[in-house]
Amino acid sequence: MLRLLDPKGKHVLDIGCGGGIYTRAWAQLEALSVLGIDFSEDMIQTARDYSTNFPNVSYKVGNALSTGLEDQSYDIVFERALIHHLSDLSGCFKEAFRLLKPGGKYIIQDRTPTDVTIPGSEEHIRGYFFEKYPFLLEIEMKRRHSSSEVEEKLSKTGFINIHSFSFWEIRKIYQNVNELKADILERTGRSILYELNDEQLCELVNYISLKISSIDSVREKDRWTIWTSIR
Numbered sequence: 001m002l003r004l005l006d007p008k009g010k011h012v013l014d015i016g017c018g019g020g021i022y023t024r025a026w027a028q029l030e031a032l033s034v035l036g037i038d039f040s041e042d043m044i045q046t047a048r049d050y051s052t053n054f055p056n057v058s059y060k061v062g063n064a065l066s067t068g069l070e071d072q073s074y075d076i077v078f079e080r081a082l083i084h085h086l087s088d089l090s091g092c093f094k095e096a097f098r099l100l101k102p103g104g105k106y107i108i109q110d111r112t113p114t115d116v117t118i119p120g121s122e123e124h125i126r127g128y129f130f131e132k133y134p135f136l137l138e139i140e141m142k143r144r145h146s147s148s149e150v151e152e153k154l155s156k157t158g159f160i161n162i163h164s165f166s167f168w169e170i171r172k173i174y175q176n177v178n179e180l181k182a183d184i185l186e187r188t189g190r191s192i193l194y195e196l197n198d199e200q201l202c203e204l205v206n207y208i209s210l211k212i213s214s215i216d217s218v219r220e221k222d223r224w225t226i227w228t229s230i231r
């Protein structure tokens with residue numbers, strides 16, 4: 001995050017905050033205040049439970065399209081892994097525009113169709129999900145927004161200085177393949193793997209373990225795109 005901007009002394013809004021991992025990260029980078037918003041009451045409760053040691057972090061249940069927060073109140077609006085849940089991108093961008101102070105920065109992180117179609121490898125494990133089950137890729141492609149769509153809609157909303165870049169983020173390092181297999185079996189609740197039944201999931205895990213020759217640790221990486229723009 002620090003490579004994008006320094007949040008020191010800034011008011012940050014994290015929309016679609018989930019359990020608050022990144023909400024707390026902004027506070028650790030010395031943001032003056034961070035508010036996490038999510039429309040799931042369970043997620044907000046989890047985020048609160050994990051944030052008791054963060055006095056400048058708070059949470060609120062709310063919808064990205066209509067947060068009910070005051071106009072022009074934030075220096076930074078951040079949305080990680082949110083926009084693939086939304087069909088109304090323009091509505092989401094309009095709300096972020098309304099909430100940002102003039103000159104404030106909007107940071108969106110998500111995967112594009114290009115990111116999700118990168119083939120599987122010993123580092124890009126997700127690619128194997130789609131190699132084994134092409135129907136998962138069809139589901140994935142329907143919900144992912146292209147970089148050009150995001151940029152066009154940001155511009156139409158009134159954002160300026162629109163930039164995007166892609167990068168690899170380390171998801172997790174496993175000591176061995178068995179640790180990776182156990183992790184994948186646990187992922188179903190909050191991942192595309194929710195679409196698989198138990199038998200398909202076991203077949204996937206076996207498929208992946210045959211693809212990985214490493215007997216030592218596995219570094220799993222995910223490919224993401226970040227869009228930055230100014231209100």
Ligand SMILES: C[S@@+](CC[C@H](N)C(=O)[O-])C[C@H]1O[C@@H](n2cnc3c(N)ncnc32)[C@H](O)[C@@H]1O
Pocket residue numbers: 015016017018019020021022037038039040043062063064065079080081082085086
């Ligand atoms: C994949 S999680 C990402 C959580 C967190 N930002 C992260 O990167 O770890 C997406 C989150 O967006 C929330 N969400 C989806 N649609 C939303 C909406 N319209 N308004 C608010 N939150 C939403 C979900 O409840 C979920 O917690």
